Every structure is written in structure tokens, then in C-alpha cells.
Amino acid sequence: MLLDLTLEMSDTLPVFPGSPSMHTIPWSTIKGEGYNSEMLFLSSHLGTHMDAPYHFRQDGLRIHQIPLNVLVGRATLLHIHKDANGYIQRDDIIRWQKENCTIPHGSPVIFRTGWQTHINDDNYFSENPGLSKDAAEYLASISVSLVGMDSPSIDAGLDATFPAHHILARAGTINVENLAHLDKIPGVQFNYIILPLKILDSTASPVRAVAVLE
Numbered sequence: 001m002l003l004d005l006t007l008e009m010s011d012t013l014p015v016f017p018g019s020p021s022m023h024t025i026p027w028s029t030i031k032g033e034g035y036n037s038e039m040l041f042l043s044s045h046l047g048t049h050m051d052a053p054y055h056f057r058q059d060g061l062r063i064h065q066i067p068l069n070v071l072v073g074r075a076t077l078l079h080i081h082k083d084a085n086g087y088i089q090r091d092d093i094i095r096w097q098k099e100n101c102t103i104p105h106g107s108p109v110i111f112r113t114g115w116q117t118h119i120n121d122d123n124y125f126s127e128n129p130g131l132s133k134d135a136a137e138y139l140a141s142i143s144v145s146l147v148g149m150d151s152p153s154i155d156a157g158l159d160a161t162f163p164a165h166h167i168l169a170r171a172g173t174i175n176v177e178n179l180a181h182l183d184k185i186p187g188v189q190f191n192y193i194i195l196p197l198k199i200l201d202s203t204a205s206p207v208r209a210v211a212v213l214e
Contacts, residue, residue: 001212001213002210002211002212002213003181003184003185003210003211003213004180004181004208004209004210005048005179005180005181005182005192005194005209005210005211006047006048006179006180006207006208006209006210007047007048007119007178007180008047009022009042009046009047009206010022010024011023011024013046013047014119014120014124014125015043015046016043016045016125016152017125017126019043019045019046020041020042020043022040022041022042022043022046023040023041023042024038024039024040025038025039025040025041026038027039042206044063044199044202044203044204044205044206045177045203045204046206047178047206048176048177048178048179048180048206048207048209049176049177049178049196049204049205049206049207050063050066050174050175050176050194050196050204050205050207051165051169051174051175051176051177051203051204052065052066052174052202052203052204053168053169053170053172053173053174054169054201054202054203055165055169055175055203055204056162056165056166056169057166057169057170060169060172061172062200062201062202062203063196063197063198063199063201063202063203063204063205064198064199064200064201064202066174066196070108070145070146070174071193071194071195071196072192072193072194073107073108073145073146073191073192074107074108074189074190074191074192075107075108075109075110075146075148075189075190075191075192076101076103076104076107076108076109076110076188076189077109077110077112077182077185077187077188077189077190078093078096078100078109078110078111078112078188079096079112079188080092080093080096080111080112080113081112081113081114082113082114082115082129083129084118084123084127084128084129085127085129085156085157085158086113086129086156087129087130087131087132087135087156088111088113088129088130088131088132088135089132089134089135090132090134090135090137090138092135093135093138093139094138100188101188101189103142103144105142105143106142106143106144106145107144107145108144108145108146108147108148108192109139109144109146109147109148110147110148110149110176110179110182110192111131111147111148111149111150112150112182112183112185113129113149113150113151114150114183115128115129115150115151116150116151116178116179116180116182123157124152125152125153125157126157126158127157127158128151128152128153128156128157129151129156129157130149130151130153130154130155130156130157130159130164131147131149131154131155131156131164132156132164133163133164133167135164136154136163136164136167136168137167139168139171139173140167140168140170140171140173143171144168144173145173145174146173146174146175146176146194147168147173147174147175147176148175148176148177148179148194148209149175149176149177149179150178150179150180150182151177151178152177152178153165153177154168154175154177176194176207176209179209185211185213186213190211190212190213190214191211191212191213191214192209192210192211192212193208193209193210193212194207194208194209194210195207195208
């Protein structure tokens with residue numbers, strides 16, 4: 001069974017304050033040219049998207065350089081509920097592992113905070129929960145290959161210094177933000193496919209994220 005973990009992209013999809021909204025521009029029509037087509041204007045960080053390390057490190061991998069074995073794999077799903085401005089702490093991750101399972105070294109991890117339900121609220125981008133500095137350092141220490149989250153950023157909305165982004169980019173970790181429907185995944189591990197567009201030298205790309213459920 002396949003489960004779509006992707007937000008639907010449209011001109012009305014909420015965006016980071018200061019970022020451009022998506023614009024769909026009709027280009028041709030069946031009536032006029034014999035076929036329908038459109039132009040898309042959008043940020044590479046729109047909706048459910050993947051950040052390359054280059055987003056925060058000049059020498060980091062760009063989106064077209066992300067290894068395929070990171071884009072397809074088996075992730076550990078951590079359900080750690082956090083409210084507005086909440087931080088996922090290192091101790092939260094350690095406690096979760098004691099109660100559930102150990103995160104394999106070098107593997108992907110996905111955090112389900114429950115924040116996705118606030119996507120149409122005014123504070124969705126400004127007060128989202130995220131990783132604390134010590135949590136990001138812990139994830140880097142076990143060489144996680146990918147960190148995903150059901151919020152607009154892996155950093156808490158109130159922290160404008162982006163510590164988690166910097167720490168994980170330095171470690172070469174890939175980030176996926178704005179994942180949807182994580183509450184529909186049973187268990188604590190699942191197979192996934194998360195494919196970005198192969199855009200030369202880009203910092204990010206919208207993705208189609210899919211859980212492959214057993």
C-alpha cells in the first residue's frame with residue numbers, strides 16, 4: 001500500500017513569510033494551440049520539500065547531487081508531540097528509543113510532532129516546533145542520513161539562527177520539511193520514496209514523498 005506524504009501544491013498553499021507564493025500561469029490551451037500547458041513560478045522550498053546541505057553550507061551537496069540511496073530507504077518514525085514553540089530535545093529522542101527501538105546508525109529519521117494540523121493557522125511558520133541544538137548534535141553524532149518533519153522547518157519557528165540546519169548541513173544530512181499524513185503510518189519504521197527534481201546547483205526542491213506500507 002502506498003501513502004502520499006506530500007502537501008498539494010497550488011497558488012493558495014501557505015508559504016514562509018517573505019517568500020513568494022506559487023503562481024500558475026496558463027501558457028497554451030487546446031482551443032488555441034491544440035494542447036494545454038502552463039508556466040509555474042515557485043520557490044524551491046515550497047510545500048513538502050527537500051533541503052540540500054548547500055542551503056546552509058557553501059561546500060555542501062546541491063540538490064542534484066543527493067545520493068539515490070538517501071532518497072529511497074527505511075526510516076524510523078518518532079512520534080514526539082510538541083506544541084507551539086516546542087523543542088524536540090536530545091532527551092526526548094533518547095527516551096523514545098528506550099520505549100520503542102534504537103535508531104540504526106546512519107539511517108533516516110522522521111519526526112511526527114502533530115504540527116501539520118496547524119497549516120492554515122497564522123502561527124504555522126512563526127511558532128512551529130523544531131529540533132533543539134542538542135537534539136541536532138545528537139542526530140549528527142549517529143550520522144543520520146535524512147531528517148524529516150511534519151512542520152515547515154526542522155528548526156523551531158522562534159529561532160532565527162537556524163542551529164539545527166547549520167549542524168545537520170555540516171554533517172551532510174538531508175532535510176525534508178512539511179511532510180503530511182504521518183499520523184496514518186502504523187508502527188515505528190517504514191519504507192519511503194522521497195524524490196526531488198534534479199535541479200542543477202539548487203538549494204532545495206519540492207518532492208513527492210511516499211510511504212510504502214507493508
